[in-house]
Amino acid sequence: MFARHLQKLLETSISYFPAVAVLGPRQVGKTTLVKTLLSTSEKEVIYLDLEYFADQNRLREPDxxxxxxxxxxxxxxxxxxxxQLFPLLRxxxxxxxIPGRFVLLGSASPDLLKNSSETLAGRVVYLELAPLHLLEVEAQYNYRDHWIRGGFPDALQAPTEPIWQLxxxxxIQTYVQRDLPDLxxxxxxSTVRNLLTMLAGIQGGQLNxxxxxxxxxxxxxxxxxxxxFLENAYLVRRLPPFFVNIGKRLVKAPKVFVRDSGLVHRLTGIDDFNALLGSVLLGASWEGYVVQQIVSRLxxxxxxxxxxxxxxxxxxLLLVKGVKPVVALEIRYSNAPxxxxxxxxxxxxxxLEQTLIVTPxxxxxxxxxxxxxCSITNVWEVLAESGVLA
Incomplete structure (x- = not known):
């Protein structure tokens, strides 16, 4: 059980908004987080899993x-x-x-939740739960273990490498065969699996x-x-280029990242840390890992x-408030960059007034x-001083 950074914001949101949606990929810990938080609620809590027919039947007359x-x-x-419940919820x-009347958990962004953004506008706040962050697990795992295995709780805590692989x-199989089609x-x-593998293979590269x-x-x-679609399912991130009117010929294509480093490694056949050290994807994997850790805390x-x-x-990586760059980061797998x-x-x-080089x-x-x-463990103090973290 890990303490999640989102818990405090979730608790505050439930105390004010009539509906709170916690969104993120499958198996990221949304249900565990919400059940843990609401276990001390003064109100009675009713939990319905809409994948189960019994709970669906309870909503045959939802109103x-x-x-x-x-x-x-x-x-x-x-x-x-x-x-189809969204118009009724509105x-x-x-x-x-009343505050905290509905807590919605989903595996897709509002763009994929048909009509939810429009029907619940002004009534719901959307919160994203990312895979476990380094700062959430550092008491039990070092950055190497977290980097190689990724942030899905069950994957990170797998007792052996073969079980992590399984x-x-x-x-991956469940996502491409069931979850994504259901969305x-x-x-x-096979096409989706091949696409994910290709994107992992160009991790951090410009998207062509x-x-x-x-x-x-x-x-x-x-x-x-x-x-x-993969981006709206929280599997992929497109990082856009920064445009500013400085008369430069700027690259216009986004960079692409598979968000979870463990998913990158399994898709590309990297099964342990030694294999990662010998891989041509070492630098790209490190960049993707650092980008995910930082962006998920902004x-x-x-x-x-x-x-x-x-x-x-x-x-x-360039972190921008409004149109003003606040801090830039260069990401290097080297301790002497x-x-x-x-x-x-x-x-x-x-x-730029300050640029950070993030190393292991x-x-x-x-x-x-x-x-x-900076190192991946002490960069957070500097970013906090810059005012860019949540």
């Missing part, structure tokens, strides 16, 4: 069921199974608006839809739709980008007056 339990906390797990909330294989992705399971389309024998628009008013020009100026000419040019282009274990020190070297 009567909800009205009979209007002063209780009703938890609807896997809400994407019954999107009406019920308007009739009897869990990841089952997770509305009408694509052959045409190349992927040719490899899969699909149209570019189809590939774009599939990747958008404040709502901070947007992540990367920066690259066609002349070679580049930075791996240096800046490249492209990094130096990017810092000049953006007039280097003690914090200043490489120069505006460039600071």
């Amino acid at each position: 009567l069921f909800f009205q009979a339990n209007q002063d209780k906390v009703v938890v609807l797990d896997e809400i994407q199974r019954m999107p 009406s019920l909330i308007d009739q009897h608006r 869990w990841m294989d089952s997770f 509305g992705l009408s694509a052959p399971a 839809y045409s190349d992927i389309a040719r490899s899969l024998d699909l149209s570019v628009s189809t590939v774009q739709n599939y990747i958008s 404040a709502q008013n901070v947007t992540p980008y990367y920066y690259r020009t066609q002349n070679g100026a580049e930075l791996d 240096n800046l490249t000419r492209g990094n130096t040019q990017a810092i000049m282009d953006l007039s 274990e280097a003690d914090g020190y200043w490489l120069r007056k505006d460039v600071r070297v």
Whole structure:
């Protein structure tokens, strides 16, 4: 059992909003988090898992069921199974608006939860639960174990490597064969599996839809739709380039990451840390791991980008408030990093006051007056000082 960073915000949200939605990929710990929090609730809690026929049958007359339990906390797990409930929830909330009336758990973003954003606008707050963060597990696991296995609780806690492999294989198979089709992705399971494997193989690379389309024998628009779907299912992240009117020829394609590092490693056949050290994906995997850890902790008013020009100026991660870059990060799998000419040019282009180089274990020190070297364990203090963390 891990203490989740989201718990405090979730508790605050339930105390104010009539409906709170906790969204994230399957097996990430949404149900455990909500049940743990509500175990001390002064109100009676009714939990319905909409994947179970018995719980679905309890909602054969949903308006009567909800009205009979209007002063209780009703938890609807896997809400994407019954999107037709959203208009009814809106009406019920308007009739009897009290904090914490409904807690919704789902494995898809609001964009995939048909009509939810419109029907519950102003009545619901959406919270994303990401896979376990390094800071949530550091008392029990070091960054290497967390990096190689990823943040899904059951995968991270697997007692042996073979069991971790079996869990990841089952997770991937279930997602591509059942979960994604249930969410509305009408694509052959083999195609989705191949697409995920390709995206893992180009982890942190610029997304070239045409190349992927040719490899899969699909149209570019189809590939774009599939990747958008994977992003809305919290499996993939597209990191956009930062555009600013500085007269530079900027790269316009997003970078793509499979969010969970354990999923990256299993898709690409990297089964232990030694195999990772010998892999051509070592640097890309480290970048993806650090990006996921940082982005999942950002404040709502901070947007992540990367920066690259066609002349070679580049930075791996740029954290922006409004239109102003606050801090930039270059991610290196080295404890003795240096800046490249492209990094130096990017810092000049953006007039950055502080750039961080994130390494596995280097003690914090200043490489120069505006460039600071950090480790994955001490970078959080610096980011907190910069005001970019939630």
